[in-house]
Amino acid sequence: MMSIQPQEQxxxxxxxxxxxxxxxxxxxxAMGVDGIRQFVKDVDGDWLDNWTDTAQSExxxxxxxxxxxxxxETFLYFSVLSYWCISLPFLYNYSSTNTEAQLLSF
Known part of the structure; x- marks a missing residue:
């Protein structure tokens, strides 16, 4: 039996x-590409110039x-995508039957 501590962690x-x-x-x-700068170190450095110079261990x-x-993120993307693909035909059928009912009521 797994302890609660590792699951909580x-x-x-x-x-x-x-x-x-x-x-x-x-x-x-909010900030576009400039917003990435706060998460990525040395964006403006010369990392692209010496990309091949660095050793694999570095x-x-x-x-x-x-x-x-x-x-x-991948899980959330696929779960929303699958939900959207499943619900879209039902929404289309609901809107078309709802429109027909509105037309018949006039």
Missing amino acids: KITRARVALQRSRELKRSRR NIPISCTSLQILLI
């Missing part, structure tokens, strides 16, 4: 990752939080 980490993802979205909407690995954010 996972939930807390997921909640923090979701909050960071939402903050990034808000700043991107590259920063993807953090667990970044991976969690990516997974949560």
Whole structure:
């Protein structure tokens, strides 16, 4: 049986990752590309010029939080997309039958 502590830690980490993802979205909407600067270090540096010069060990690995954010965003995207695909035909049928009922009432 799993202890409650690790599950609470996972939930807390997921909640923090979701909050960071939402903050990034808000700043991107509000400030555009300049909003990304507060989350990305050395945007204006020469990282593109010496991209191939850096050794593999110097590259920063993807953090667990970044991976969690990516997974949560992907899950939310597909869940909303599937809900939209399922509900769209029902909404179309409802609106067309509702329009017919309104026309018949006149």
